Amino acid sequence: MDRHERDLMDYTKEMMEKKILHWNYRGITELPISLRDKGTAIEELYLKENKITVIPPWIYQLTNLTNLYLAGNKLKNLPEEFSVMERLKVLDLSDNDLKVVPEGLKRLKTLRELILDDNSLCQLPLDIADFEELEKLSLCGNNFVSLPEWLGSLNKLQRLLVDNNFLEELPNRLTLAQSLEIVSVCSNRLKHLPLNSFVSPTMIYFSCNSNLNYISYSLLSQFLELGWNDGKSFFPRN
Incomplete structure (x- = not known):
């Protein structure tokens, strides 16, 4: 029995015994077909830092899957069948090769956490x-x-993390997000922050924005983490 066969046997045994699979850092290049047949009870699947280039269309047959972690692979897209995974709550696609948000996740309206860090994205689909x-x-x-103005209509959004991009401003309507607790926009190119205060108590982290010259009086009344902005003074805009 070679190593590949032993690995498949180990994977199958895990599937039958556990509802949470930790398959990080295993050099996996593709999902074993046995996962389709034996993994229908799996609820959380960790596949970080492998060498996966394609997610198979049968992924939707993992009907109990709620958390899927695919960070640090080589994905460029997702299958359309992905969109019917109605129980999926957490999806981590960070550090892949995505240039656009995959069509396969555009209908995942039950998601609670969507992590797309360290790709090559420049737009969010409506x-x-x-x-x-x-x-x-x-x-x-x-x-x-x-960033699109409609982010302010996501009424359950609590954390918006957009560090290390090229943003010059935040959407004005973001201040209307009813549940927002944290906005982190460090290391961008911000020139100003929204003029109005947020409707919910919101912490804003915006260090390392050297172009930022002023903050409105209304925002100064809220809790802000100023951080370092090249030592510049902030002059509130009237």
């Missing part, structure tokens, strides 16, 4: 405006120069 359960959206380390 479909995400319908993610009514979304609580965390992380877009750090991409190529965004702007």
Whole structure:
């Protein structure tokens, strides 16, 4: 029995005994077909830092899957069948080769956490405006120069993380997000922050934005983490 066969036997045994599979750092290049047949009870699947290039269409047959972690692979897309995974709550696609948000996740309206850090994204599709359960959206380390105004309509959004992009401003309507607790926009190119205060108590982290010259009086009344901005003074805009 060679190593590949032994690995498959080990994987199958894990599937039958556990509901949470930790398959990080295993050099996996493709999902074993046995996962389709034996893994229907799996609820959480960790596949970080492998060598996966393609997610098979049969992934939707993992009907009990709620958490899927695919960070640190070589994915460029997702199969369309991905969109019917109605129980999926957490999806981590950070550090892959994504240039656009995959079509396969545009209808995942039950998602609570969507992590897309360290890809090459520059736009968010309008479909995400319908993610009514979304609580965390992380877009750090991409190529965004702007964010859509509809982010302010995500009423359950608590954390928006957009560090290390190329943003010059935040959407004005973001201040209307009813549940927002944290906005982290460090290491961008911000020139100013939203003029109005946030409707919910919101912490804003915006260190390392050397172009930032002023903050409105209304925002100064809220809790802010100023951090370092090249030593510049902030002059509130009237």
